Amino acid sequence: MQDSQHLLIVDDDEMFCHVMQRAMVRRGFEVMVAVDAEEALTLARQTPPDIATLDLKLEHSSGLKLLPELLAIAPDCRVVVLTGYSSIATAVEAIKLGAVNYLCKPADADEILAALDRETGDPDTEVADNPPSINRVTWEHIQKVLQEHDGNISATARALGMHRRTLQRKLQKRPVRR
Incomplete structure (x- = not known):
């Protein structure tokens, strides 16, 4: 990632936003923070983001509904969907809707940046030994x-x-x- 890129963080957890904003500013990003979909779209229209983190489960909306709207404003934006409510269905939909990656919370700044940087899949990803419960x-x-x-x-x-x-x-x- 290059310095001075515009990063949009969309998450209804204000503490997470504060911590992530500080971490990303220290890494040279210009950070915008939104706690809901409406605020995110307003900020994106003012300054289209280069990259974004998007919470899957927002208080009054879904990150999956916001994702196409955000990409309509900033088509080159690289988006990582973050969630504490991971499921195969939402991961697949996030990627189909244009996210470049999907991470389970908790995720730190370095994990998010690595996910944003990845251009291809990792064939060495470990496959679970046991089937899910x-x-x-x-x-x-x-x-x-x-x-x-x-x-x-x-x-x-x-x-x-x-x-x-x-x-x-x-x-x-x-x-x-x-």
């Missing part, structure tokens, strides 16, 4: 169906054959470890 498979399936229904909880609950409140409780929990 049934709880993890369930989590992945719920995320896939939720994505298919554009984040609509009621439609997802109907498709899964479960009560809407049950689904909401499952979605409030952290993703299950592998």
